Amino acid sequence: MEMKSENACFGGVQGVYTHASQATGKDMTFGLFLPAEAKDGPVPVLWFLSGLTCTHENAMTKAGAQGWAAEQGIALVFPDTSPRGDGVADDNAFDMGQGAGFYVNATEKPWAPHFQMWDYVAEELPALIGSEFAVDLDRQSITGHSMGGHGALTLAMGLPGRFRSVSAFSPICNPSRSDWGRKQFTGYLGADEQKWASHDASLLMTERGFEGPLLVDTGTKDQFLDLLMPETLAQAAAARRQQAILRMQPGYDHSYFFISTFMEDHVSFHAESLYAG
Amino acid sequence: MEMKSENACFGGVQGVYTHASQATGKDMTFGLFLPAEAKDGPVPVLWFLSGLTCTHENAMTKAGAQGWAAEQGIALVFPDTSPRGDGVADDNAFDMGQGAGFYVNATEKPWAPHFQMWDYVAEELPALIGSEFAVDLDRQSITGHSMGGHGALTLAMGLPGRFRSVSAFSPICNPSRSDWGRKQFTGYLGADEQKWASHDASLLMTERGFEGPLLVDTGTKDQFLDLLMPETLAQAAAARRQQAILRMQPGYDHSYFFISTFMEDHVSFHAESLYAG
Numbered sequence: 001m002e003m004k005s006e007n008a009c010f011g012g013v014q015g016v017y018t019h020a021s022q023a024t025g026k027d028m029t030f031g032l033f034l035p036a037e038a039k040d041g042p043v044p045v046l047w048f049l050s051g052l053t054c055t056h057e058n059a060m061t062k063a064g065a066q067g068w069a070a071e072q073g074i075a076l077v078f079p080d081t082s083p084r085g086d087g088v089a090d091d092n093a094f095d096m097g098q099g100a101g102f103y104v105n106a107t108e109k110p111w112a113p114h115f116q117m118w119d120y121v122a123e124e125l126p127a128l129i130g131s132e133f134a135v136d137l138d139r140q141s142i143t144g145h146s147m148g149g150h151g152a153l154t155l156a157m158g159l160p161g162r163f164r165s166v167s168a169f170s171p172i173c174n175p176s177r178s179d180w181g182r183k184q185f186t187g188y189l190g191a192d193e194q195k196w197a198s199h200d201a202s203l204l205m206t207e208r209g210f211e212g213p214l215l216v217d218t219g220t221k222d223q224f225l226d227l228l229m230p231e232t233l234a235q236a237a238a239a240r241r242q243q244a245i246l247r248m249q250p251g252y253d254h255s256y257f258f259i260s261t262f263m264e265d266h267v268s269f270h271a272e273s274l275y276a277g
Numbered sequence: 278m279e280m281k282s283e284n285a286c287f288g289g290v291q292g293v294y295t296h297a298s299q300a301t302g303k304d305m306t307f308g309l310f311l312p313a314e315a316k317d318g319p320v321p322v323l324w325f326l327s328g329l330t331c332t333h334e335n336a337m338t339k340a341g342a343q344g345w346a347a348e349q350g351i352a353l354v355f356p357d358t359s360p361r362g363d364g365v366a367d368d369n370a371f372d373m374g375q376g377a378g379f380y381v382n383a384t385e386k387p388w389a390p391h392f393q394m395w396d397y398v399a400e401e402l403p404a405l406i407g408s409e410f411a412v413d414l415d416r417q418s419i420t421g422h423s424m425g426g427h428g429a430l431t432l433a434m435g436l437p438g439r440f441r442s443v444s445a446f447s448p449i450c451n452p453s454r455s456d457w458g459r460k461q462f463t464g465y466l467g468a469d470e471q472k473w474a475s476h477d478a479s480l481l482m483t484e485r486g487f488e489g490p491l492l493v494d495t496g497t498k499d500q501f502l503d504l505l506m507p508e509t510l511a512q513a514a515a516a517r518r519q520q521a522i523l524r525m526q527p528g529y530d531h532s533y534f535f536i537s538t539f540m541e542d543h544v545s546f547h548a549e550s551l552y553a554g
Contacts, residue, residue, distance in 0.1 A: 005331065007530055007532050007534040007535070008496065008526075008528040008529040008530065008534065008535065008538070009534035009535075009537070009538055010534075010537075010538045012540075014534050061338070061533065062338050064341045064344065064537070066534070066537070066538075067341065067537065067541075068539070075493035156364060179379065192307045219285065221285065241289075249285075251285040252285040253284055253285065255284050256338065256344070257284040257285065257287075257291050258284070258285065258286075259290075260286070260341070260343070261285070261286055261343075261344070264344075267544050
């Protein structure tokens with residue numbers, strides 16, 4: 001693992017690290033914020049999964065999360081959204097290929113060799129940060145934006161017991177029925193829609209839900225609302241009486257200005273679970 | 278004036294606008310955050326002047342200022358750092374020409390036709406936002422980063438009575454004696470160093486000071502400390518017993534991670550003056 005940069009930030013350290021990833025077969029870069037408390041021992045950790053076109057850097061510089069995480073003594077992890085570099089398949093569309101891994105393990109050509117983002121985020125990166133940094137893997141929560149909100153929801157429901165709480169900013173809620181999903185799942189997972197179900201938050205909500213608190217914020221002026229379909233997740237959550245706070249925020253769009261506005265709420269929300277019991 | 282974007286943000290609106298500037302003879306773009314209170318009437322305004330290579334956008338997306346400004350009911354203005362576009366002189370160095378206006382009115386070729394950033398920030402842009410938006414020009418304060426910290430300090434001292442308070446993050450404090458200053462002042466203002474004095478914060482502090490509170494934060498690990506020379510400003514402020522809070526922040530560098538860490542302090546500091554009396 002190579003340290004790319006470390007900057008003092010809210011009493012802690014915002015680092016950027018690169019490592020050779022087994023899951024993706026490429027070097028991967030991630031951001032990690034450690035609060036001051038990490039000097040004294042392992043701290044709880046909140047994952048932030050980013051959206052289409054993002055790298056590890058966007059949320060790290062624009063989401064305004066570190067201040068609230070510092071206040072709560074929580075670490076933040078900012079993974080990249082796909083493998084990158086020589087020999088990694090790509091697509092001309094911004095919503096497919098590099099920058100658009102959708103947090104799945106691709107089974108289809110040409111994606112399968114490197115696009116193993118589920119394994120990377122669910123297994124390899126947690127193991128790495130658990131061994132290299134003072135983070136407590138028994139206290140993890142997860143959030144994300146847009147495609148990363150989809151990732152947060154599907155990882156949280158797909159890995160029962162892993163995360164104490166889950167939240168999302170303007171997540172893609174029903175990718176099996178959205179143009180942000182059908183093309184990508186067809187490409188990465190193949191045409192058999194049954195294989196998509198474990199990567200669709202609304203279907204997972206209907207089938208199994210999440211054992212813990214859920215918070216979702218979406219803007220009423222989000223320019224991608226028809227692709228996100230927050231109503232589908234809301235209906236599924238309502239049907240199973242899922243513990244949940246689902247908010248449509250008046251006037252807000254899909255931008256980081258929206259994310260930063262509600263970041264304090266999300267970090268506080270996760271802190272409650274991360275420090276419970 | 279043309280609206281380029283408006284995003285809901287912390288209950289207010291983060292806008293970006295372009296206008297034909299008389300001072301610079303080019304179209305200029307600026308960011309303006311208006312808190313919710315601006316719907317009911319004019320609000321106080323805090324200027325944020327940015328550093329080398331920045332546009333209006335960097336601080337607007339990375340400084341984390343809007344949340345604190347919203348809490349205080351204060352507007353934020355993010356001007357660009359130079360004229361840009363066809364026919365505007367430039368230099369291959371990142372610290373000269375476009376993105377590096379140094380908040381002066383250039384008198385020398387080839388800069389003089391467009392590099393009139395003092396007039397732009399001191400006169401034209403305030404008049405524009407005062408006429409187009411609900412901001413109260415009787416309640417203005419100013420801050421900035423690096424070259425923009427230099428701009429904030431020199432504008433505050435150079436325009437007595439204009440700003441109620443001034444602060445800066447890692448400002449260039451003594452450009453007449455720094456490689457971040459001598460080259461630029463020679464280019465923009467000519468070789469006569471007497472003409473530089475009104476754009477040197479340490480000389481202004483010695484000569485006249487600032488009638489109001491001053492706050493400066495600089496990181497002890499700032500990679501540009503020898504160019505910034507915070508000690509020179511500190512010595513000048515001490516000599517005249519200037520009302521001031523001058524802080525060297527342990528471990529912090531020159532980045533936006535540093536700025537965002539102390540942004541709450543700076544906005545609160547200005548709010549005290551903006552809401553006094």
